[in-house]
Amino acid sequence: MNQAKVFKVENRLAKVIVLPGGMTVAAALRRADERVASVRDVCLASFAEKGRRLQQLAAIGRAGSDDKAVANLYATANEVFSIAGAFGMTDLAESAYGLCDLVDSSRERDEINWGAVDVYVDGVRFLGSAAAEADCATRAAIVAGLRQIAGRFSGDA
């Protein structure tokens, strides 16, 4: 028997968004870009603390002394991915995403290669540091190395 109810609901956003005033889409996008750019430095400054947290969580997870360490490691890497992606830092975003992938797929198999995690954490920490900003050659080498690790583990999965 079909127990689903299907009905229309009022879209209040539709009524609000067309009220007189406001701005054009072009103006809204320009203003949004400017606003996001204005908080870039503050957001990027958080990478140092998040990098330290990644390192600590990896050490705790390896020691097996805290069940939540792996989940927190995943969550912190996800935060780095979100922020890096918002500011077009594609190599850092890719590396943080790769760390999430590594932790998640390892968790599925119930075995975590902490050596690989350490390499990823060090890579993410470097790519998120101010010192790395201008060092294109090292950045490229790190990303290439992390891709190799990712390829090895995705082949094992």
Added chain:
Amino acid sequence: MTASSILANERINLANAGVLLLDSNPEGLEILAQMFAGFGMHTPQRCLSGEQAMAAVRDRELNLIVVDSALSDTDGYEFVRWLRRSGIRPNCFAPVILLTGHTRQTEIFKGRDCGANFVVRKPAPPLVLLQRIVWVSKETRQFVDAPNYCGPDRRFRALGPPAGMKGRRSDDLSFEVGAAKTPNLGQDDIDALFQPKRAVG
């Protein structure tokens, strides 16, 4: 309407919209808030946890909710599921845009099935987010309230059930088209459908 069809000179007014932004990452929340400030929405309800967001849903009327899938005390999927079942009107029907970063393999279908209007993968630059906001503001899908799902109809296009399968919905058409039960229309009758003429006499 496609999600990409947004005109540069189209006007939007979010100044009076009740917006809730939910992200446990403080920097992520700041980025979202700045984007919405740029869009003209300067006082969104900012929440760092599911618990804070639930309180906000109870306290004020919301016209749009933007939720990150990864939260500190729960996850975005569970929050949206709670919202849809909460019975707190009209907020339980408010459009929801769910933002996802890295998605666990076990959670891929959660985005579709939690009751969000739209799932957006990060990075979500202002253009992408604004396209989705305009899209959900023109949302015409009906709401479904069923034992295993509550939210906007997950069908974006009513194409019917897959070939060879019987539909589960009362308005799904039968796959098998039976034999005609009445005579076919004559050509004059078909022409009259396209060119209606006033009855004379």
